[in-house]
Amino acid sequence: MKAPRFQYLRPDSVEEAVAMLAAHGDAAQILAGGQSLMPMLNMRVASPDVVIDINRLQALAGIAFVDGWCTVGALTRYADIMADGRIAQHLPLLAMALPYVAHSAIRNRGTIGGSLALADPAAEMPACALALGAEIELASQAGRRRVLAQDFFLGLYETARQAEEMLIAIHYPIVGPVQCGFYEIARRHGDFALAGAAVVRRPAPAGGLPEYRIAAFGLLDRPILATRTAEICANVQTAERMNDVLSAFEADICAAGDIQGDARTRLIWARTALQRALEQLAPSPL
Amino acid sequence: MTEMTEITFTLNGETVRRSVPVRKNLVDFLRQDMGLTGSHVGCEHGVCGACTLLVDRRAVRGCLMLAAQIDGLSVQTVEGLAQDEAVNDLLEAFVARNALQCGFCTPGMLATAVELLRNPRPMSRAEIREQISGNYCRCTGYEAIVDAIGTVLDTRLANMQADGEVA
Ligand SMILES: Cc1cc2nc3c(=O)[nH]c(=O)nc-3n(C[C@H](O)[C@H](O)[C@H](O)COP(=O)(O)OP(=O)(O)OC[C@H]3O[C@@H](n4cnc5c(N)ncnc54)[C@H](O)[C@@H]3O)c2cc1C
Numbered sequence A: 001m002k003a004p005r006f007q008y009l010r011p012d013s014v015e016e017a018v019a020m021l022a023a024h025g026d027a028a029q030i031l032a033g034g035q036s037l038m039p040m041l042n043m044r045v046a047s048p049d050v051v052i053d054i055n056r057l058q059a060l061a062g063i064a065f066v067d068g069w070c071t072v073g074a075l076t077r078y079a080d081i082m083a084d085g086r087i088a089q090h091l092p093l094l095a096m097a098l099p100y101v102a103h104s105a106i107r108n109r110g111t112i113g114g115s116l117a118l119a120d121p122a123a124e125m126p127a128c129a130l131a132l133g134a135e136i137e138l139a140s141q142a143g144r145r146r147v148l149a150q151d152f153f154l155g156l157y158e159t160a161r162q163a164e165e166m167l168i169a170i171h172y173p174i175v176g177p178v179q180c181g182f183y184e185i186a187r188r189h190g191d192f193a194l195a196g197a198a199v200v201r202r203p204a205p206a207g208g209l210p211e212y213r214i215a216a217f218g219l220l221d222r223p224i225l226a227t228r229t230a231e232i233c234a235n236v237q238t239a240e241r242m243n244d245v246l247s248a249f250e251a252d253i254c255a256a257g258d259i260q261g262d263a264r265t266r267l268i269w270a271r272t273a274l275q276r277a278l279e280q281l282a283p284s285p286l
Numbered sequence B: 001m002t003e004m005t006e007i008t009f010t011l012n013g014e015t016v017r018r019s020v021p022v023r024k025n026l027v028d029f030l031r032q033d034m035g036l037t038g039s040h041v042g043c044e045h046g047v048c049g050a051c052t053l054l055v056d057r058r059a060v061r062g063c064l065m066l067a068a069q070i071d072g073l074s075v076q077t078v079e080g081l082a083q084d085e086a087v088n089d090l091l092e093a094f095v096a097r098n099a100l101q102c103g104f105c106t107p108g109m110l111a112t113a114v115e116l117l118r119n120p121r122p123m124s125r126a127e128i129r130e131q132i133s134g135n136y137c138r139c140t141g142y143e144a145i146v147d148a149i150g151t152v153l154d155t156r157l158a159n160m161q162a163d164g165e166v167a
């Protein structure tokens, strides 16, 4: 089908964009990469009165490393993040996860801000934001604020972003050397995940325990942090305990909400995804 | 009434100025207003890849951009590729290796392949298949398409080596 009628606005600055959002609120939709909004318009699942095209806001595109943070502008396209060698070095989890996002032509347009703003429960970038402890920066006419990823994803396509706010940037803390694992189960390459896991491990400081952050996605109405699983991972030292870890993962997921679809099958997929993600951690899985 | 907007852009090397309805997508605009029916329309939601073309040299879905958004940008369609010396080897390889049957997927497949082959690096057949996984072909079973892209890749890599561009 074809997109319905709408009014097309193209701001030249963030100030102009947030003024437009303030004026139109819920009746407006931001157009970033368009790789989700355009299908929604074409299928008439979305019919905003106003479309605000932010593609001229070049200030929102780009990657900067400053003072222990990596800041990725909301309008940065997946392909440009993948091509940046600093990401592979400092945020290897993103480098591992991005090839799973759709296909090259979609990644040439799709933006990281669009993915987080949309909050598809099966999407890779929201899960990575959780596992990496990212902060999401929002702007409105009232000013700017930063929201922790774990406080941002509230439910199915639902986030802490207010209608008059736009996503400006994602800030990832750079915490020194980490090991990462990422795995998802999907019907075909480039499809949204049926179940997936993202793992970040900070090596143990002298005399201490390693620190794990584990996100599960594709299972519930939103990506979640599996905190109990992370604790158990940090405390068990041998691979024979993998079963305890996987059982904790199931418990973490079930405690967080109702699984979409056949729960038994999806939990098996989830266990498999976590196990494979953990197996990618060098030198030993746990 | 549908809102209109003025756009100026480069189409296959020539500057074009047009007035377009803001809700019209790029591939419909090229087919209906510019008469370039080489780019095909399949699913209209980004899945099949038939509408894939090059915008500022990157492969994108023509059904997932508004025509209004190409103001100031440069578009290359399969009609432009046909005149482009730099990709002649790819077009010839598609013919030589029978990489098309009905041809519906071909314009999009070529746009994806052009970008893939621009900075050649050694790739396995499996990697090539993964790279074209966003373009559906209902006829060839993909093997012949991978043959064609693989042939061009090998030749380009060999030429680069001969020119001393690869260690
Ligand atoms: C065939 C296909 C396969 C795909 N497969 C995957 C996949 O495997 N994994 C995956 O994660 N995604 C996938 N996607 C979706 C793709 O990643 C989208 O690019 C992404 O979800 C949205 O990013 P966008 O920049 O295109 O946003 P848009 O489509 O432009 O916008 C999406 C939504 O976010 C809002 N928005 C965008 N930017 C902002 C902002 N800065 N501030 C506030 N709101 C904003 C928009 O108003 C809209 O509601 C796929 C898409 C297609 C077409």
Ligand code: FES
Pocket (backbone or CB within 6 Å): B040, B041, B042, B043, B044, B045, B046, B047, B048, B049, B050, B051, B052, B061, B062, B063, B064
């Ligand atoms: S018509 Fe654009 S991807 Fe199918």
Ligand code: FES
Pocket (backbone or CB within 6 Å): B099, B100, B101, B102, B103, B104, B105, B106, B136, B137, B138, B139, B140
């Ligand atoms: S040749 Fe017919 S769809 Fe590919």
